[in-house]
Amino acid sequence: MYKENDLKLEYMDGRLCLIKNDTVFYGDFSRLKKRLTHANLTHEMPVKACRIKNKQMPVSVLDATAGMGEDALLLAAFGFDVTLYERDETIYRLLSDTLERARADEVLLGAVSKMKLYFEDSIKAMGELKEKPDVVYLDPMFPLRAKSGLVKKKFQLIHDLEKPCEDEKELLDAALSTALTRVVIKRPIKGEYLAGVKPDYSIEGSTIRYDCINIKAKGETK
Ligand SMILES: C[S@@+](CC[C@H](N)C(=O)[O-])C[C@H]1O[C@@H](n2cnc3c(N)ncnc32)[C@H](O)[C@@H]1O
Numbered sequence: 001m002y003k004e005n006d007l008k009l010e011y012m013d014g015r016l017c018l019i020k021n022d023t024v025f026y027g028d029f030s031r032l033k034k035r036l037t038h039a040n041l042t043h044e045m046p047v048k049a050c051r052i053k054n055k056q057m058p059v060s061v062l063d064a065t066a067g068m069g070e071d072a073l074l075l076a077a078f079g080f081d082v083t084l085y086e087r088d089e090t091i092y093r094l095l096s097d098t099l100e101r102a103r104a105d106e107v108l109l110g111a112v113s114k115m116k117l118y119f120e121d122s123i124k125a126m127g128e129l130k131e132k133p134d135v136v137y138l139d140p141m142f143p144l145r146a147k148s149g150l151v152k153k154k155f156q157l158i159h160d161l162e163k164p165c166e167d168e169k170e171l172l173d174a175a176l177s178t179a180l181t182r183v184v185i186k187r188p189i190k191g192e193y194l195a196g197v198k199p200d201y202s203i204e205g206s207t208i209r210y211d212c213i214n215i216k217a218k219g220e221t222k
Pocket of ligand 1: 064065066067068069070071072085086087088091120121122123139140141142162163171
């Protein structure tokens with residue numbers, strides 16, 4: 001169907017798959033089902049980082065670096081309205097197919113109906129938005145992850161497509177001008193701040209950290 005270098009994109013068993021030699025990758029939200037109960041979701045780090053005190057749900061989140069949409073799924077399952085932007089065409093097509101298949105699953109349907117995916121560069125798209133989201137969520141690829149020997153072979157296929165972020169400043173600037181309340185940035189626990197900008201606070205797990213920057217109202221000082 002589609003070939004780039006030695007990677008192929010092809011339908012197998014009703015799923016759009018990324019294939020390299022004998023390794024096959026496809027999106028699969030069903031393995032996340034156990035994490036989607038409300039009680040579990042309140043402990044999920046992306047949810048904790050995006051929640052806004054005293055703001056009625058649904059809070060709107062713009063996921064500016066969609067990837068395979070797994071963080072966005074957790075947010076949508078919790079009840080956020082999530083808009084996703086993905087600029088790599090192969091990843092966009094794999095995620096579209098994953099979302100489409102998830103719509104046929106009654107456990108996943110509620111969450112995926114709160115996710116809207118666009119094939120766009122979010123830096124450009126955020127500059128043109130008419131309605132701003134409460135939160136912008138960023139998870140650009142970080143170099144550490146690319147080299148990690150811990151990534152399983154099939155997941156390495158998708159990581160090969162994700163290029164390390166070379167426009168950190170543009171991405172963060174666009175997010176800061178777009179979010180009404182907060183920008184949330186996913187980082188490796190020991191990773192540097194995105195574009196060197198110190199967050200207001202961080203939520204830390206064992207390997208991942210969420211840096212949070214609150215948007216100050218005009219005239220408000222720190
Ligand atoms: C590390 S992945 C995100 C993983 C995602 N959080 C998940 O849960 O699956 C980063 C993704 O962001 C995309 N990306 C990076 N910069 C972007 C931009 N400016 N606009 C849209 N997508 C972007 C990359 O193509 C890549 O697919």
